[in-house]
Amino acid sequence: MKIDLHTHAKLSKASDFSQTYYEEMVREAMDNGLHALALTEHFNTRNFDEVYQQLDRMFPYNGEYYDAGGLKIFPGMEVDIRETGHILLIGRKEFILETRHQLNDYTEKGAFIPFDDLMDLAEALPLLKIGAHPFRESTPLHHLDHSQLQRLDAFDLNAKDMYQYGCEANQDQVQRFAAKLGKPFYHLGKVLKWQGRLDEAYAYFYKSVWSGAWQGAGYLALAQIACEKQEYEEAFELIERSLAAQYRNYKARHLKSIILRRLGRLTEAELWLQETIKLDPMDAGARNELVNVYREQKQEDTSQRTLESLFQLMRDDPHHYIALAQDYADAGQYGDALDILKFIERRTSPAVYPMVHYYQGSYHMKMNQEEEASASYRMASAADPFYCFPNSLYDYVTLKQALKVYPDDAKALYYLGNLLYDKKRYEEAVSSWEASVALDDSFPTPQRNLALAYYNKRQDHAQALASLQTAFSLNPADARVFYELDQLYKKLGHAPADRLKAMEEHMELVELRDDLYLEYITLHNTLNRYEEALALILKRHFHPWEGGEGKVPTQYVLARVELAKGLLMEHRYEEAVTHLLAAKQYPLNINEGKLTGAQENNIDYYLGCAYEGIGRPEEAKIYFQRASEGLDEPTSAMYYNDQPPHMIFYQGAALRQLGRELEARSRFNKLIDYGEKHIFEPQSIDYFAVSLPDFLVFDEDLNRRNEIHCHYMMGLGYLGLNKRQDAEKHLGQALKLEPHHQGAAQHLALCSASI
Incomplete structure (x- = not known):
């Protein structure tokens, strides 16, 4: 993605936002090959909020960025700090606006917010923090203490400065400055390593250790590359430097034990591992290496006992085994990684977690074992997808590699779609799910996921409904999907009577879920079937759930009050009082108590009416008085x-x-x-x-x-x-x-x- 992280929507702070000017700017950005912009308008520009109000009218906003005809516009702002300098903050619109409102007292020159206070605000929210043009003479940043600058995520290589000072000179100055802080080089090395460009990665990792803050991680990464090249003597020297910086880094300690074993220094490895386990008895890597050391020392019984303790520690959780295998793979020890995965495969067969097989396929491919890789990929595709949610960068790379080998793997496409959607790469996720459905139209879950993406990200409500209906038709026993389908009917304005009819046709599903059963009750109340709604509430034992607070009591009170209103119309005042007093006392089967200070003005008002009808004016007055009290300022109902x-x-x-x-x-x-x-x-x-x-x-x-x-x-x-x-x-x-x-x-x- 080509993105400009520092742009402005206005010609100056004093000018008004111009839709024509900004649309022209968007067109120019796209003409120059940009895929995205970060809108970092000055925080103290005139009518800051109006900029985003105008954008809301101009372009659809999907919760992360505005879509300007294919150009992504990420919200942000540029903030002046008291020490002199500018900081770019980039993130979701609501976070930018919330932070801006907290800066209301800092908008005037001489009263700007201190750097550390701004960082405290920004770090409380998921915001990207970039130091803008750190060597510009009017607003530099390089004068700040390095401990402060470490809190920034990156520095701005600004086009205006490159024009003024020259591209090479400005770029060299900013990169050297960032290198002292260790900002770009370690992460650049990681990216290059992910791409398999080990020599280039090695060079950048070495540059990262110029900063003391990155020596532990940098030397560890260098040692991993040396291990992958089987240069174990060099790897040993590098891992010692890493441990000199971070002695209790357990990944580094694990790698040192691997290197010692590879060098045949088994006694040293054993002592080192025993020390590691003493420091952290839960370190699985150390236990597995101890298994390997004892095996190479021909201590089979001791090795087996240690292996059993490892199994007990790992609890047959495939994610633990995958994480440990990744530690070996990061150092190019693919055989050891496969040994780890074989343990969990044997212990959980035949219900092996799919990603175990995908990782096995990946490591076999690294070792040029294509036949074994093919077998692993076939098993991965055939494995039960239930509760399989890949979510890491390792998972992403592994699934992408699997699809290079077997592009027709519908399950791999489904898993990849899940991962991409979680990472907010929505269109790629949709493409993956659509490809999965095209290969296997019998699997309901990608259809269900597509429904969410079509509704939430594409605003294609018709396609969302069609996909969710298909998902339910493929598995009509799925109460969760049926509940989601009913909620979609509700969103799309389907008649309450039609929704109730659909529920009555699937009562076995309605009974399975409290939230679905509650919706069934709600529809009865909506359709004025209050006695049935009340009976449905009283016969079920509800379980509290997060997000369901207050919902069952609301329907209970509603049913009681509406029944009482009907009785009042018929002058059956005593019966009305019974219902209204009962509305104040939640039945035990609801399993939810009344909030302190719960507002019951409606109940008290109708109790006043009932007692007035009975001819008991003093009691009526008491309840009218109660009904007249409480919070009297309207608010949003969020x-x-x-x-x-x-x-x-x-x-x-x-x-x-x-x-x-x-x-x-x-x-x-x-x-x-x-x-x-x-x-x-x-x-x-x-x-x-x-x-x-x-x-x-x-x-x-x-x-x-x-x-x-x-x-x-x-x-x-x-x-x-x-x-x-x-x-x-x-x-x-x-x-x-x-x-x-x-x-x-x-x-x-x-x-x-x-x-």
Whole structure:
């Protein structure tokens, strides 16, 4: 990818954002062969937030970058520091905006944020931190302490400076400066080693050890390359230097034991390994090397006992064995790596984890054992894919190599797609899954994964639905996929009655999952089948789950209150009281207690109405008073414990019953004012958010949800003010946007009834 990491959207800090200018800039970037830009506008430019508001209108944003007709635009900003200098921060839009808002007190010259404080802010979030033009005379960075500069991820080789000072001179200056900090060379060496360019990697690893901070890792990498070339005497000298820097680096200690064994210095190896195990009794590499040393010393019984202790330590977890095999492979010891994998293959046969076979195939290919590699790859493709989630760079390289040998391996394509999607390489993931499906259309999981990608990343809702329906048809016993399919129906606005019918046709799946069963209950409430909903709740023993907080109680209370409202309409006040008092006490089978300070204004309001109907005015007044109290400032409904806006509506209704009309109207007007003010306000989820109220497999359009919420608030406010036509308009709009909105439906019904 060709990316410019330092660009600006405006001609100057004082100018306004120009859509025409930026579109021209995007075209010029693409014409010059760039694939991506980082938009690093000055943090103290005029109307900073407006830049991203304009981009939101211009280009789709997928949670990581804007897609400007194929050019990726990553959010960022350029921040002045008090010590003089500029720092580029690059990351997700919400993190950039959150950090910018924390810099509100540091925007003026003379009051810029200190470097260390900025790093503290940036390191609290997943942001890339780059030192901008470190040798520019007006805003240098090289004067900062090296311990501070170590906190940066990279330095900016800026085109403006290259033009001013000359390309070669500026590039040499910045690279030498970065080398003193050890910034580029070690990682460049790693990249070259991954590409098999060992001699070039060796040279850069040697440059990395110019910095004391990188000597432990750098010399270890050099020793690994020397081992791969079977230059064990040199490898020994290098690993000693690594250990001089980091004596308790257990990868380095492991490699030293391998080198000693290869050099035939078995007694030294044994003593070294025993010391390592004393330092860390859980070190599996040391135990395996001790097995090898004892075997070469012809101590078969001792070797076998040590091997049994290794098996006990590794607990037959294939990931442990793969990680240990990788340590051997990193040093070119592919035979030893295969021995490790053979252990887990034998111990877990016939249910061998697929990646074990893929790694075996990879190591056989490294040893030019093509026949053995072919056999391993065939076993990998035939292995059970259940719970196989490759996720590392090692896994990526191994799967890519497998596909070079066997490009028709549908399972390898599926695993690769999973890995790429996790790494946010969405289009490549889609291509891998589509290729997998083309080779094997009987495997449901890539179809299910494609549905998520089509909906969330391509916004292709029709294709998402088709893929998920196919996935479910291929395995109609999968309750998870059925739940996801129902949620997709909900997202796409399918009628509640149709969703309920589909569930009734698959009740055996509904019974398997609390979240699916809860959706079944919710549909009953949505369709005004409150008695059935209540019966369904009371007959099931629920288990608490993260993300499900408050959901079962919400439906329980709703059913009780709506039944009570029906009884009030029929003047059956005593029965209404029974339901309303029960709504305040959650049944034990729900397995969830009431939150401290839970808002029950609606329950208390209707209890006041019931006692008034019974002819007990003093008790009615007590409950109206309770209903009139509580938080009276509207908020967004982002999290499950946020106050629902109808609680403020019932405060107003109760105040009216108490004869406090001005206070009542104040509550209703607050709902209207909030809705009008915030209806078009861009929304984002806080990075540290917990307990979001909805199932998030399918991305939520937060702005649309906010629009629904604001219409709901305004509808409630107008209903309270007895402006029924306006109330119907806004509540109806909320239902149009969200046909399953229970609150909007219930209060729309009140427009034609007395409150």
